[in-house]
Amino acid sequence: MAHPHDNQFKRRRLDGDNGGQFDASNGPYIRFKPTTPREWTVSVALPTSVIADCATREQRTTYAGRIARACAVFSVDEIVIYDDSPPAQRPASVDHHDYTGDTDAAHFLEHLITYLEAPPFMRKTLFPLHPNLRSQGLLPNMDMPHHPHKDEWMPYREGLTLDTPPRGGKGTVVDIGMPSTVTINDTIPPKTRLTLKMPLDKSGVAEPVHPAAPRTDAGYFWGFTVRKASTLSNVFTQSPYEDGYDLSIGTSERGRPVSEIFPGHKEADFKHCLIAFGGPRGLEYAAMNDPELGELGIQGPRTRELFDNWVNVLPGQGSRNIRTDEAMLIGLMSLRHLWDSS
DSSP, X not given: OOXXXXXXXXXXXXXXXXXXXXXXXXXXXEOXXXXXXXXXXXXXXXXXGGGTTOOSHHHXXXXXXXXXXXXXXXXXXXXXXXXXXXXXXXXXXXXXXXXXXXXXXXXXXXXXXXXXXXXXXXXXXHSOSOGGGTTGGGSOOOOOTTSOXXXXXXXXXXXXXXXXXXXXXXXXXXXXXXXXXXXXXXXXXXXXXXXXXXXXSTTSOOEEEOXXXXXXXXXXXXXXXXXXXXXXXXXXXXXSSTTOOSEEEEEEEEEEEHHHHSOTTOOOOOSEEEEEOOBTTHHHHHHHTOHHHHHTTOOXXXXXXXSSEEEESSTTOSSSXXXXXXXXXXXXXXXXXXXXXX
């Protein structure tokens, strides 16, 4: 029989799976707790061919949603969509307005995944009506730390500047997805996305900061960037990090088991880690369709030379093929101990 004070206790304090707490006497619910501030990042690369077998726009849309969800759950910082189709089948411009076949897949995937990364309250403004978004109702809820929740407090917020005149005539009014807007001292054009550091008390003023500040200064996972690469080799050569990726991992059923290459639960020492996944025909297919790699003779079995490590995320698989979205979940779970010993 339940104790008569149980319900009263539950109203005063709720514990989440990750230790998030709500204490009615002390303040709002804190669902996401910061870790150690970090400069290091984890990136995932996947090919356009992942949606080659999707017969409808609805199937392509839900596939993009699964990719974004996997990267959100595992706190991935960067998603790279690379084109692994034969050069003759690639479009003259990657910025097509609609998905009409494999050659437009890069734009389609980038568009939907970027849409999902944005906080829901600003999507209507930042993403006008577009054919790629016709089935957006099938996309999943992301619930990342930078997506606002009215019952949660966060020291940072994502905001969208408005053209509303501020009180006093100075500064900029910013929508942060909450019942009340905030005003910052800076003058910024409307419809601009900002990352804000929130004041500790009501008398303070929110301050625009670098989009990476929640991660580098406080240790929060704060969503992911999305970029396109025209080839597999350009995943590396166009890296946004000055010194590129100092730990690269290629996944293949022809690789060695993760347990052999990365035994135990010891964290890896890296600044920027890249985990690359292949499509239905593997990373070798991407290398075969990469002119620059062809000139270097990196084809077939030599594809593994692109990476520091060549791993099999699931030896002894019970199906002839593992889909890329499945491989991502399995691989990120298997490799997570490299950067997270918790």
